[in-house]
Structure formats: structure tokens, C-alpha cells
Amino acid sequence: MRNGGVLLALAAFFATTSLFAIGGANSAVPEMHRYAVDVQHWLTDPQFSETFALAQLTPGPNIIIVTLIGFHVAGVLGGLVATLAMCGPTCLFAYYVGRASDRFRGAAWHDALSRGLVPVTLGLLASSAAVIATTSDYSRLALLITAGTAIIAFFVRVHPLWAFGIAALLGVAGLV
Amino acid sequence: MTSSAQIPSTADPQAPSRPAADPHAQSAAPQPSLGDIFIAFAKISLSGFGGVLAWARRMMVEERKWMTPDEFNEVYALCSFLPGGNIINFSIIFGGRLRGPLGSVAALGGLLGPPLILILIIGAIYAHYGDLPALRRALTGVASAAAGLMMATVAKMARPLFRNRAVVGPLIALATFAAITIMRWPLPYVLVVIVPVSIAYAWTRPSRAA
Numbered sequence: 001m002r003n004g005g006v007l008l009a010l011a012a013f014f015a016t017t018s019l020f021a022i023g024g025a026n027s028a029v030p031e032m033h034r035y036a037v038d039v040q041h042w043l044t045d046p047q048f049s050e051t052f053a054l055a056q057l058t059p060g061p062n063i064i065i066v067t068l069i070g071f072h073v074a075g076v077l078g079g080l081v082a083t084l085a086m087c088g089p090t091c092l093f094a095y096y097v098g099r100a101s102d103r104f105r106g107a108a109w110h111d112a113l114s115r116g117l118v119p120v121t122l123g124l125l126a127s128s129a130a131v132i133a134t135t136s137d138y139s140r141l142a143l144l145i146t147a148g149t150a151i152i153a154f155f156v157r158v159h160p161l162w163a164f165g166i167a168a169l170l171g172v173a174g175l176v
Numbered sequence: 177m178t179s180s181a182q183i184p185s186t187a188d189p190q191a192p193s194r195p196a197a198d199p200h201a202q203s204a205a206p207q208p209s210l211g212d213i214f215i216a217f218a219k220i221s222l223s224g225f226g227g228v229l230a231w232a233r234r235m236m237v238e239e240r241k242w243m244t245p246d247e248f249n250e251v252y253a254l255c256s257f258l259p260g261g262n263i264i265n266f267s268i269i270f271g272g273r274l275r276g277p278l279g280s281v282a283a284l285g286g287l288l289g290p291p292l293i294l295i296l297i298i299g300a301i302y303a304h305y306g307d308l309p310a311l312r313r314a315l316t317g318v319a320s321a322a323a324g325l326m327m328a329t330v331a332k333m334a335r336p337l338f339r340n341r342a343v344v345g346p347l348i349a350l351a352t353f354a355a356i357t358i359m360r361w362p363l364p365y366v367l368v369v370i371v372p373v374s375i376a377y378a379w380t381r382p383s384r385a386a
Contacts, residue, residue, distance in 0.1 A: 123352025149324025
């Protein structure tokens with residue numbers, strides 16, 4: 001039976017991280033990697049990559065990756081604790097902001113806040129892409145998949161499932 | 177004296193034939209039940225692979241008509257600078273405004289409930305069969321593709337930022353990237369420094385000049 005220490009660590013980490021996930025769950029992926037792999041050694045790099053892939057394949061918001069991390073660490077309870085911790089603080093915050101937003105509407109700082117967060121979000125998403133690439137691309141073909149998908153998706157609208165399906169097939173075929 | 181008896185026109189398709197309120201009829205004050213909210217968000221969640229917010233708009237504004245386009249845009253804008261996932265915040269705000277705390281719970285429950293159950297099942301299966309080399313390679317392939325998709329998104333986002341000979345914006349983005357990816361500093365410390373700097377800079381520059 002997992003001791004409470006692990007659950008506490010999960011809760012504390014995700015509750016804190018949730019408040020810094022500017023731009024969404026994907027922005028927090030590098031931090032999740034840093035903590036789960038580098039600090040706690042709950043997952044190896046390949047496992048992190050596979051966990052991320054599973055979360056991407058599951059319909060719904062990307063935040064569901066924390067459920068899988070928590071599950072890997074401490075079963076169903078770990079998954080629930082991680083999810084609640086990741087959602088809790090931000091949801092409370094959002095609830096009150098949503099109710100009070102009449103005071104926010106059209107405020108000058110509203111605009112500065114939105115614009116100010118754009119470059120930071122950009123940096124975080126780039127970091128996220130880098131983390132996923134470095135934990136996944138161990139072969140030349142994997143690099144090719146990443147580069148190819150990036151180039152195509154830049155110019156054309158790519159439905160994620162197509163990219164995932166083709167990549168998965170290449171993987172199963174033993175080419176990756 | 178002209179009579180002005182208000183007889184509902186039988187040709188009007190919007191006129192309810194019965195006094196009972198139709199929850200899906202166009203009205204100024206939509207009153208979906210908690211169950212309606214839960215189901216709507218469950219549908220949104222299960223339809224979207226990353227484009228969940230687009231489905232949300234379709235459901236809220238076009239299908240159920242629970243929000244006007246303006247209302248949607250306003251809530252969306254609000255969500256975009258709140259920490260956490262956009263659609264998560266959206267569900268909380270939407271549910272909260274409509275039905276208070278219980279509304280938020282219903283919305284978030286619908287949004288996260290089914291994926292939560294799904295991923296726990298997937299996690300259990302993966303724990304058992306995750307060692308199959310073919311499966312691992314397939315998932316790694318998916319991750320590689322996902323990284324590529326993210327890079328494309330980043331590049332598209334970066335285009336307007338790097339235009340107009342802007343310096344500070346790109347610098348902030350690069351500094352954030354360096355701090356997180358190269359220096360591997362913890363996220364909270366990085367943001368606590370860089371977010372105020374970025375906002376302060378945006379504050380000093382009026383719109384369309386950054």
C-alpha cells in the first residue's frame with residue numbers, strides 16, 4: 001500500500017504547478033518531466049514519452065496526463081489526487097474571476113496581461129515540444145517524424161489523429 | 177379602437193405550443209439543468225483531440241444557444257490569461273455563471289469525468305501490456321508526431337511575435353525557453369521573474385506596437 005507521503009508529494013506538486021501552467025497543461029509538461037523524471041524518478045524518459053502519447057490519444061483536455069502520472073505512481077487514488085490537485089487551485093481562481101469579471105471587462109491591465117503572457121506561453125510551449133522530442137526521438141526515423149510533422153503542420157491543417165495514426169503504424173512496423 | 181390581442185402566430189416556429197419551457201429554445205436567459213450542462217461538456221470533451229475549445233464554441237453558441245458569440249468571446253478571453261487549461265477554466269466560468277458552484281462542478285465533471293475513467297482504464301491496460309516492444313514503439317511514434325505538431329504550433333504563434341522588428345517579445349520567449357529547457361530551473365521561479373517583466377513591458381507599449 002502506497003504511503004501517504006507519495007500522495008502528498010503528488011498533491012503538493014500538482015497544486016503548485018497548476019497555478020503556473022500559463023497557456024494550458026502543455027506549458028507545464030517540462031515541469032512535470034523535471035519533477036517526475038529528474039527529481040522523483042517516478043518515470044524514465046521513455047515512460048514519460050509514452051505517458052504523454054497515451055494522454056494525447058485520449059479524448060478530452062490534455063490535462064489528463066496528470067491523471068496518468070498519478071496513476072503510475074500510486075494507482076487510482078494517485079490518479080485522482082493528481083487530477084484534483086492540478087485542477088483545484090486554478091478552478092477556484094477561475095470561478096471567482098468569472099463571477100467578478102464585470103470589474104475586469106475592458107480594464108487597461110486586462111490587455112497588458114493578455115499580451116504580456118503571449119511570449120512567455122510561447123517559450124513554455126517550445127520547451128514542451130523540446131522535452132517531448134528529446135524523450136521520444138531516439139532514432140533517425142523518429143526525428144524524421146517530428147521534423148516532417150512539424151513542417152507539414154506548419155503549412156497545412158493536420159488533424160492530430162492522422163499524424164498519430166501514421167506515426168503509430170511506423171512504430172509498430174518496427175521502423176522507429 | 178383597434179384590438180391588440182396577442183395571439184401567438186401559428187406560423188412562428190419558435191412559439192412553444194405548450195407552456196412547458198423547452199430548455200433548448202432560444203431565450204434571453206437560458207436555464208439548462210445541471211444534467212444538461214454535464215452532458216454538454218461530456219460531449220465536448222469526447223469530441224475533441226486538442227481542439228476542444230472549437231467544439232465548445234459550436235456547442236455553446238450554435239447548437240445549444242446557451243451563449244451569444246459575444247459572450248463566448250468574452251469568456252474565452254478571460255480564460256486565456258488564467259492559469260491552467262483554457263477549456264477547464266471555460267467550463268468553470270460557464271457553469272459558475274449559469275448555476276453557481278454546482279454548475280461549475282457539473283461542467284467540470286462532464287469535461288473531465290469520461291476522460292478520467294478512460295485514462296484510468298488505459299493506464300491499467302498499459303501497466304499490464306506496456307512492455308510489448310511494438311506498443312512502446314507505437315507510442316513513441318505518436319509522441320514524436322505530437323512533438324512535431326507542437327513545434328508547428330509554436331512556429332505559427334511565433335510569426336506575429338517576431339515580426340515588426342520586435343525585440344523584447346522574442347527575447348522573453350527565448351529567455352523562458354532557455355531557463356526551462358537548458359537551465360532546467362523550476363517553473364515557478366522562472367515565471368515569478370519573467371511574467372511581471374513581460375506584463376510590465378506590454379503595459380508600457382500600447383496595442384499593436386509590441
